[in-house]
Amino acid sequence: MNTEILGIIAMFTITLLLAIPLGKYMAKVYAGERTLLDPVFNPLEKLFFKVSGINSKNEMTWKQHLVALLTINLLWFLMSMFVLMNMSWLPLNPDGNPSQSVDLAFNTTISFLVNCNLQHYSGETGISYLGQLWLMFLQFVTAGVGMAAAVVIFKAFKEKSTTQLGNFYDFFVKSCTRILLPLSLIVALVLVFEGTPMTFEGKDTITNLQGDTVQVSTGPVAAFVPIKHVGTNGGGFFGVNGAHPLENPSFLTNMTEMVAQFIIPMAMIFAFGFFIRRRRFAWMVFGVMTVGFLLLAIPNIIMEMNGNPEIAKMGIDNSLGAMEGKEVRIGAAASGFWSIVTTVISTGSINSMHDSSMPLSGMNELLAMMINAYYGGVGAGILNFFIFIILAVFISGLMVGRTPEFMGKKIEAREMKIAMIIALFHPFLILVGTALAAAFPTVGSAAISNPGFHGFSQMLYEYTSSAANNGSGFEGLGDNTPFWNISTGIVLLLGRFLPIIGPVAIAGLLAEKKFIPESSGTLKTDTSTFGLVIFVVIAIVAALSFFPALALGPIAEYFSLK
C-alpha cells in the first residue's frame, strides 16, 4: 500500500489507541478520583485556589456555571484588548511590531477567546512576543473552558436527579493543569527535537544558497504550537500556520501535531462514557462521528491525490496529486486528510491552502464545519453533538410511540426550544453573514481574490469557519478590513457562547427532572439503530440548511470544471 495512505492510517490508529486510556484518565480527573499525577498537581491547584480565593468544592447549578464561565471570559476579553492594542511599547517586542487597530484587536481577541483563532494578521509582522504569549495563554484557558462546559453535561447525566453539577473552576483548572499542560509538554519536546525554534530573540539573518540575505522570523514557537493543537485552537505562530517549515518542520512533526489535535476531542467521547458508566453509549457516539468523519476525509484524500484535470490538460505532470498550495514534504494525501481533521475538530490550523483544494474537497471542508459535531473542538464537539442527540431522541421517541427520553429524562417543550434555537443559529450565522457580504460588494465581496463561484466559496468559508469557531481560512480573502473584522467577530462570539449556553442549560434542566428507569419499551440510545438516527438527523439538517449555498459555490465550481 501507498506509504502516504499508511501514514494516515497510522495517525488515526495511534490517536484512537491513545484516546481510550486518556479518556479513562480524564473521567477520573473530573470525578475527583486518585490519579498518578496527584502529587504534582494537588499542591499546584491548591495554590491557585488559595490565591484566587475560590472554594473549588462549592457545587454549582447550571446557571451558576454559566455565570462563572461568562464572567471569566469577559475579564480575559478586556485584558486581551489592552495587550493587543499596546504591544508596540510593551516588553518582548524585539522585531518592533506595531500595536493592532481596534477592529483587528477586537477580531483577534474574540477569535482567540472563542477557541477559534481566525487570524486576520500575520504572526511575523502583526504581533509581538508578548502578544504571542498572551494568545498562548488564551489558547490554554479557552480550551479549558470548553472542556469544563462539557463536563457539566457529563455531570448532569451521572446523577439520577440533581441540581448540583460540580464546580466550574474545579473542572476548568483541572482541564488546564492535568490534561492540556502535560500533553502540550510532550508535543513541545518532539517539536524542539525536530528543529522548531524556542527563543525570545528577534529575527534571524541567514544567507541562502543564492547568497541572498534573508530575515527569518523566530520566537517561542515550540511553546506556542503544541497548545494550538492540543487545545484545538489552530492559531498559527506564523501567518501560514502549519505549512510553515518552522511550525511544522517534518513528516514526524506533522504526524505529532495531527495526533495532538485529534486526541482530546476523541478522548472526550470516551471520557463521557467512562464518567457516566455507559461505555456502549460512548462507542455509539464515536461510531457516528467516525463514520461522518471518514465520509468526508476519504473523498478528500482521493480527490487531492487524483489531482486537477485542468492541470493535466495543460500537459503538466499531475501524478503527485493536486499540489497547488501544498507542501512537498507533506504530500497530497496527508494534506487532504489534515484538511478534514482540522475542519471537523475546529482546530483550523492548516498545512495546505484550502483555497487551492479541489472544489468538492473544499465543499467537504465546509461541510465539516457546517456540521461541526464530528469529534468537534475540545468540549465544544460534545456540546454540539449533544444538541443533535436531543433532536434525534425527540424524533425517534415519537417514532416508537413514547414521549422522548434520554438517559431516563423526558425531553419536553423547553428543551426542544433551546435545542432548536441552537441548531438554527449555526446556519443563521453562516448564511446571514455570507448574504451580507454578498449583498454589499463594496465592503464585503470586494475582499475576494477570485470572482465567480470560488469567490462565493471564499466568503461562505470565512463565515462558516467563524460560526464553527474553526479559524481556518480559504485564504485569498483580504479580510483585515473593519467589515470583515467586526462581522466575523460577532459571528465568532455568538458561534461560541450560544452553543455552550444552550447544551449546558438543557443538561441542567434535564438533570433536575425525575429519573425514569428503563423498561423494555424504552428506546435504547446506545444502539446502532439510534446512531443511525443521529447520523441521519445531522446529515439532513446540514443538507437542508446549506444545499443552496453549496450549490452556488463549490458544486457549481465542480461542474464547471468537469
Place this chain on the structure above:
Amino acid sequence: MVQKINIMSKSKNTSLFQPELMNEAFKQSFVKLNPKIMFHNPVMFTVWVGTLVMLFVSFSTLFGVEGQGSFVYNFTVFIILFLTLLFANFAEAIAEARGKAQADSLRKTREETPAKLENGKTISSSQLKKGDVFLCEAGDTIPTDGEIIEGLATIDESAITGESAPVIREAGGDKSSVTGGTKVLSDKIKVVVTTQPGESFLDKMIALVEGASRQKTPNEIALTILLAGFTLVFIIVCITLKPFADYANAPITIAAFISLFVCLIPTTIGGLLSAIGIAGMDRALRANVITKSGKAVETAGDIDVLLLDKTGTITIGNRKATKFYPTTGVDEKHFLKAVVLSSMADETPEGKSIIELAGVNPLNYKLENPRYIKFTAETRSSGIDFENIRIRKGASDAIKNLVEKAGNHFPKEVADWVTQISSNGGTPLVVSENENVLGVVELQDIIKPGIQERFERLRKMGIKTVMVTGDNPMTAKYIAEKAGVDDFIAEARPEDKMEYIKKEQADGRLVAMMGDGTNDAPALAQANVGVAMNSGTQAAKEAGNMVDLDNDPTKLIEIVEIGKQLLMTRGTLTTFSIANDVAKYFAIIPALFIAAIPALNELNIMNLHSPESAILSAVIFNAIIIPLLIPLALKGVAYKPIGASALLRRNLFIYGLGGIIVPFIGIKLIDIVVSIFI
C-alpha cells in the same frame, strides 16, 4: 331511535369519508382560512402568507410588471398553494367532523325526555339542574346523568355501551351511577342529578373535539417547536438565497422563491398535525372511552405500570364450582343433596354453579318448612334449616369454628383439601350437616381466554401488569402466575392501591388504573391515567381522566395502544415530511439556477422537463401528499409491540427511506404530466 344510534356508535368500521361529513369538512376548510385561525399553526400560516403574495404577484404581471414570468404560471402557483391550504384545513376539518359525528351519536341518546320530579311534577330533561331529584320506573328513559339515592333497578344501557344484557344499578354501592339515555327495565329508583346541563363528560369531550377548548398537549407543543424551527431555517435559507443568487447573476422570480420555501417547510406534518391529535381522541371515543383531555390519551402511550382488578379483567367475573370432595364415610349422594340444598337460596353465580355441577334439580327434593339462612359477613356461611336438619356451607374457618364449638371433630383430610385447593388458586367451601363436616366444594377462578396473550403483548410494549385482588396471597399468586401478570397485590384494600401507585410514581413510572368505587377515587386521581367505569360512582368518574362507557376492564390495553399510535403517527409523518425535502431540493435548485449557471443542470438528476415544470411539479407534489396522507393520519400508524429498536428501524425504513424515495418518483411522474401542458 335508540336502536339506530346503538348501531352507529358501535360500528367501528365506518368508512373514513362519509358524504355528509365530507360536505361539512369541505365548508370548514374555507372557514378555516381565516388568518386568526391559521395563526395557531405557524407552518401553515407562512404558507398562507406566501399564497397571498402569489396572488399579488399574479395580478401584478397583468399590469406590466416584468421579469416574474407569465400570469398563467404565477396564477397556477397561486392556485396550487391555495389548494395546499385547503387540503391542510380539510384534514383538520374531516377529523373534527368525524369526532363530532361520533360524539353527536352519543349525545342524541339524551334528547329531550320528560323527567318526573319528587314532587310529582314533570319537566323536560333540559331543565334539570344539579341537585334535582327525579324518579324513574320500569319503561322510563333516564333523563340525565345522576346517582341513585334510593332503590335498585335493572337498566338497559345498550344505547351507550352496545351491550344488550341489562345491568343492575343500586343506591349506595359502587354501581350507583346512571347515564342519561339509558332505559329502566324493572323496579323504581330515585336519582339525584350530578351535573349541570351542558357540563357532562360527553359535553366536555365534544367541546374538545370541536376545538373550542382543545389545548395543545405538551408533546404537540414540543413538536410544533421543532416544526417552527425548521420553518425558520428555511426562511433564512430562502431570504439569504436572494443575495447569493444576485451575486451569481442568477435572478430568481418571486414564484420560484415562494415555491421553494413552501416545498421546504414541513407542510405535510404541519397540515396534518391537529388532525392526528383529534383522530386520537376520536379513536378513543370509538373504543367507547370518553377522554377529558387530549393529554390523557398521549400519557396513556407512556404508561409503564398497569393496575388491573382481578375480577372481570383477568378472570371471568365469578368463580365456578369445579369439584366435590365428600369426607370419608359420607355417601356421595347424601353429600350432593346437602350441597344442592344449601345452595338453593343462593342467588350468587357461585351458588348456581354448584347446582349446575351437582346436576340435580333442587326442586326434586320435597322439603317441609325450609328456612333459608342468608350469608352474612359475621357468620361467613349460608345454608338451610328444615325439619331438624341444619345444613351450612361456608369458609373453612367459619365452619371449623361452628363444628368445634359443638364439640365435634374437624377432619384432617378436610383441612388438607382446604390447603390444597387454596394453593391451587381455588376457593374451598366446607359443607356441614348438624355441625358435622360432610365435605368440601372447590370453587375455581376461570381465567379469561386469551388474557395471557394480551399480557404478553403488554410486556413486549414494556408495560408491567399488576393484578389487584381481595384474595389471600396464596390464591393471588397462583392466579397471577397462571394469567401471566408481573406482580399482584393480594388482600388489597383501596389504600393499598394508592400506596402501590405512589411507590411506582416515586420511581418515575407512569401508572394507569381502572376503578369504579368511591374508594377508588383517590387512586384514580393519583394515577397518571385513571379510567373510571361509567357504571361507577360520580366521585370515581370525577377523579379519573377517562370514562369507559363499556365498563370493560380490559379497555386499558386498547387505550395504551391508541396513545402510542398517536405519538407514532406524529413522529413518522414528521420524518416523512422532512425526508421529502431532499427530492424537492433536487427538483427546485437546478431549476432556479439553470439559466444562469448551465453547469448546474447536472444536479437535475430527475431529468425534469423545464425549470417551470420542475417547480410546478414540486409544489403540486407538496400539495397532494397532504390529502393522500389523511387516511393514515386519521387511522394512525399501526403499533407493533416488537421492541423499541426494532420498531424504530421499521418506521425509519418505511417513513424515512420511503420519505426520501417517494417524492423522487412522484415529482417525476407529475413532471411528465405537467410537461404536456407547458
